[in-house]
Amino acid sequence: MPSTVILWLRRDLRLDDNPALQAALVDCDRLVPVYVHDPDSEAPWTPGAASQWWLHGSLASLDGALRILGNRLLIARGDSLAELRRIVATTGATRIHWNRLYDPTTRERDGRIKQALRADGLRVDSHNASLLFEPWEIATGNGEPYRVFTAFWRRCAARLSDVTPLPAPAALPPPPESLVSLPLERLGLQPSIPWDAGLRETWTPGETSALELARTFLQDRVRGYATERDLPAQTGTSELSPHLHFGEIGPRRILTMVKERWGDPTADPVEPFVREIGWREFAHHLIYHYPHTTDEPLDPRFAALPWREEDAERMLLAWQRGETGIPLVDAGMRQLWHTGWMHNRVRMVVASFLTKNLRLPWQAGARWFWDTLVDADLAANSLGWQWSAGCGADAAPYFRIFNPILQGERFDKSGAYVRRWCPELARLPDRYIHQPWTAPTALLDHAGIRIGRDYPAPIVDLKASREAALAAYEVVKSAGR
Numbered sequence: 001m002p003s004t005v006i007l008w009l010r011r012d013l014r015l016d017d018n019p020a021l022q023a024a025l026v027d028c029d030r031l032v033p034v035y036v037h038d039p040d041s042e043a044p045w046t047p048g049a050a051s052q053w054w055l056h057g058s059l060a061s062l063d064g065a066l067r068i069l070g071n072r073l074l075i076a077r078g079d080s081l082a083e084l085r086r087i088v089a090t091t092g093a094t095r096i097h098w099n100r101l102y103d104p105t106t107r108e109r110d111g112r113i114k115q116a117l118r119a120d121g122l123r124v125d126s127h128n129a130s131l132l133f134e135p136w137e138i139a140t141g142n143g144e145p146y147r148v149f150t151a152f153w154r155r156c157a158a159r160l161s162d163v164t165p166l167p168a169p170a171a172l173p174p175p176p177e178s179l180v181s182l183p184l185e186r187l188g189l190q191p192s193i194p195w196d197a198g199l200r201e202t203w204t205p206g207e208t209s210a211l212e213l214a215r216t217f218l219q220d221r222v223r224g225y226a227t228e229r230d231l232p233a234q235t236g237t238s239e240l241s242p243h244l245h246f247g248e249i250g251p252r253r254i255l256t257m258v259k260e261r262w263g264d265p266t267a268d269p270v271e272p273f274v275r276e277i278g279w280r281e282f283a284h285h286l287i288y289h290y291p292h293t294t295d296e297p298l299d300p301r302f303a304a305l306p307w308r309e310e311d312a313e314r315m316l317l318a319w320q321r322g323e324t325g326i327p328l329v330d331a332g333m334r335q336l337w338h339t340g341w342m343h344n345r346v347r348m349v350v351a352s353f354l355t356k357n358l359r360l361p362w363q364a365g366a367r368w369f370w371d372t373l374v375d376a377d378l379a380a381n382s383l384g385w386q387w388s389a390g391c392g393a394d395a396a397p398y399f400r401i402f403n404p405i406l407q408g409e410r411f412d413k414s415g416a417y418v419r420r421w422c423p424e425l426a427r428l429p430d431r432y433i434h435q436p437w438t439a440p441t442a443l444l445d446h447a448g449i450r451i452g453r454d455y456p457a458p459i460v461d462l463k464a465s466r467e468a469a470l471a472a473y474e475v476v477k478s479a480g481r
């Protein structure tokens with residue numbers, strides 16, 4: 001009887017450094033790599049439209065890579081446990097391997113499935129493909145989870161030399177002959193109306209492009225990361241986030257590439273970049289230990305913060321559409337809509353603007369990001385929003401409210417980023433590009449802009465809304481007394 005093994009793939013869509021795959025290959029005559037499309041089991045965080053777009057490309061790419069090695073991807077749709085059981089029944093598989101996920105809903109689901117399949121008599125093993133260290137391996141001296149990044153990362157950094165990736169296999173056992181896959185198109189991941197031109201222009205999902213991007217970035221561009229990472233008009237960051245989210249490349253491989261090219265990952269010039277990989281680890285650490293933080297503030301005092309009541313819907317819509325009248329905010333929101341990605345500096349600015357100047361709940365912003373980002377990641381998104389709203393672990397203090405004009409003047413000095421995403425402002429001189437409403441009328445006429453007609457007037461007064469936010473914060477402070 002040939003030994004048949006199932007490899008259940010989820011957000012580990014790669015062959016390189018894939019521990020579940022390597023474990024599945026031990027004593028395996030027939031390998032069944034399967035992807036089960038079961039978005040309902042991830043509710044309320046079913047993948048958004050941009051994530052689905054990415055997933056389609058990533059699954060197609062993985063299928064191609066498996067075929068080169070003599071196998072192929074089996075695609076199924078429906079309840080994960082029912083589908084896995086169906087595949088076990090048709091193939092006679094005796095073992096199943098997968099790589100772990102850390103967000104609350106999938107953890108609960110996977111635990112249930114593990115128990116059920118074991119009760120069916122299967123051997124079931126899960127592995128770590130997506131993190132440098134398991135969330136339970138890193139703890140304070142008292143055995144508690146960390147809530148401060150610097151201390152967390154210090155503990156991780158001391159162990160970076162232990163981190164080694166597994167190689168990609170050179171060949172694979174074939175799949176059982178009888179298996180029929182659902183055609184990828186049938187999952188309906190691609191949009192029926194073509195809104196995705198900007199995504200197609202910007203991204204190539206899949207492991208090959210992830211490795212290539214990492215190689216070119218780490219070869220040289222990483223040298224300028226410390227200074228250029230804050231300039232949204234430049235490609236100063238790695239843009240690896242969607243590839244990392246879908247597991248097309250893993251952090252162990254990235255770290256090893258860093259070491260091979262630059263030596264010590266905790267020294268210049270690579271330390272600032274490696275530290276961001278550390279923030280990704282921290283985000284997973286937090287979501288594992290504080291699973292409620294997808295919806296509730298980690299700092300419970302912030303549950304008392306009074307959010308805006310009047311006009312909230314109109315304000316949220318203007319923010320989502322990039323029509324707030326604040327150029328850096330609008331440029332960011334339009335970059336997001338067009339490309340499915342936004343520069344980190346601008347993510348912080350738009351999040352501060354939403355939660356503080358507009359006083360709309362961070363959960364509404366997190367939801368919009370969830371639907372529109374190709375890198376939408378429950379761990380990083382929850383951390384990013386709570387950090388910006390001032391209510392998370394190691395967050396920016398609430399009273400530090402980003403001024404989007406000053407942020408623009410500092411990080412987009414020539415206005416290149418704003419001009420790119422808000423072309424109606426392109427003819428304004430640098431001096432007014434971040435605050436067009438202050439420009440003299442003659443100058444606006446010359447640039448062909450009438451505020452309120454060609455570009456919105458600011459939907460809030462930045463100074464007054466800042467003061468209102470600080471006043472609302474008083475409620476939080478007294479909730480802590």
Ligand SMILES: Cc1cc2nc3c(=O)[nH]c(=O)nc-3n(C[C@H](O)[C@H](O)[C@H](O)COP(=O)(O)OP(=O)(O)OC[C@H]3O[C@@H](n4cnc5c(N)ncnc54)[C@H](O)[C@@H]3O)c2cc1C
Nearest residue numbers: 237238239240241276277279280344347376377380381384
């Ligand atoms: C409000 C808000 C929401 C965010 N939502 C997400 C999200 O849904 N998914 C997501 O991957 N990142 C999110 N981030 C973090 C960060 O903005 C992105 O990871 C980064 O912009 C991705 O670009 P990059 O790959 O070029 O990053 P680089 O600067 O090249 O960093 C390398 C990698 O490190 C990780 N990383 C970098 N910064 C952070 C961070 N602050 N927190 C966690 N991981 C980080 C990412 O995996 C990234 O790909 C959010 C940040 C904010 C402020």
